[in-house]
Amino acid sequence: MRRGEKRESGVGGLVRGIAAVVAACCFGFAWAAEEPPKAQPVGDPAIEARALKLGHELRCLVCQNQSIAESNAELAHDLMNQVREQLAAGKSEEEVRAYLVARYGDFVLYQPPLKASTVALWAGPFVLALAGVLALWRVLRRRSREEMPALSAEEAAHAQALLRGEGKEERS
Amino acid sequence: MKLKYLIPFLIFVALVALFAYAFRLDPREVPSPLVGKPAPAFALPRVDAPGTLAGPADLRGQPWLLNVWATWCVACREEHAMLVRLAREEGVPIVGLNYKEIRGDAELDASRLSPQEEREAALLRARTWLAQHGDPYRFSVLDLDGRVAIDYGVYGVPETFLIDAEGVIRYKHVGPIDEQAWREVLQPKWAALAGAKR
Numbered sequence: 001m002r003r004g005e006k007r008e009s010g011v012g013g014l015v016r017g018i019a020a021v022v023a024a025c026c027f028g029f030a031w032a033a034e035e036p037p038k039a040q041p042v043g044d045p046a047i048e049a050r051a052l053k054l055g056h057e058l059r060c061l062v063c064q065n066q067s068i069a070e071s072n073a074e075l076a077h078d079l080m081n082q083v084r085e086q087l088a089a090g091k092s093e094e095e096v097r098a099y100l101v102a103r104y105g106d107f108v109l110y111q112p113p114l115k116a117s118t119v120a121l122w123a124g125p126f127v128l129a130l131a132g133v134l135a136l137w138r139v140l141r142r143r144s145r146e147e148m149p150a151l152s153a154e155e156a157a158h159a160q161a162l163l164r165g166e167g168k169e170e171r172s
Numbered sequence: 173m174k175l176k177y178l179i180p181f182l183i184f185v186a187l188v189a190l191f192a193y194a195f196r197l198d199p200r201e202v203p204s205p206l207v208g209k210p211a212p213a214f215a216l217p218r219v220d221a222p223g224t225l226a227g228p229a230d231l232r233g234q235p236w237l238l239n240v241w242a243t244w245c246v247a248c249r250e251e252h253a254m255l256v257r258l259a260r261e262e263g264v265p266i267v268g269l270n271y272k273e274i275r276g277d278a279e280l281d282a283s284r285l286s287p288q289e290e291r292e293a294a295l296l297r298a299r300t301w302l303a304q305h306g307d308p309y310r311f312s313v314l315d316l317d318g319r320v321a322i323d324y325g326v327y328g329v330p331e332t333f334l335i336d337a338e339g340v341i342r343y344k345h346v347g348p349i350d351e352q353a354w355r356e357v358l359q360p361k362w363a364a365l366a367g368a369k370r
Contacts, residue, residue: 074275078318078322105202107202
């Protein structure tokens, strides 16, 4: 904003104006996003911190790419309030998680548990990476073999001659 | 040698088949862990008689539908006529769970209402709607804060649960029930349960 302070007119002023509008929009949206209209934090900041931490691990069912702590959806507020209430009532993180999984399934967990139906999910990337490394290794080995064909006696003699500088096909 | 050229083609065909299948799936649909489990109990005030509490226990001994609805929910309005038809023509017992009638309405500010006012307003709206468009429900109950809906894993309205005579949830339908959804999905399941009872 120094440019503005020097009272530059024209482009400088325009840029400053746009910057101000953009900043206002950004801050405006930031405030709007950070102000949960219905989810009420309980008094205890320790509980609130735990609730938020847990809330970030739980997936909002309405806007599925957000956690319930981030989402502004009605249901996310309701679920956050449930999390707060239950933590305040002395339940552990594990119990609250189990409460939500019983109702909405593993779907609410951003980190799905390892079990028969999720083995592919957990092991898949490693299996694929291993298969890729194996394939690469095989290709490289084959190529290194193919690139070094044994020379016949005649070829070897010719090569030796070339190396000694007795080659018939001298360049230049 | 021919096989070597065939393999990429086969992989391509397999991927096309996989994508063609996956495109038909709805990634937003959350599979309910409650299917096969007893319907969670509740006791909520009835819309027609708020002094009386009602719940799943009242429907024991017959298969029935639990329909989650609200007057502010556009898709619920769409399916309402269908529900009325099912109740009147096919004799399907339907129980309504009115979901956050006041708090859920984005156009209202429920924070200014006292609990008593909220309840009165919800009753008025629900009754007016049912009086105008027909009442398909054996009874409807008020879930003003949506707590019971959370117990049922509801994540949007409308949702409909098919519950058997023993009170076990057999199926969950997300979204409005239209003629096609009833005929192809729900009716066969309903008929199987209703037939098993007799």
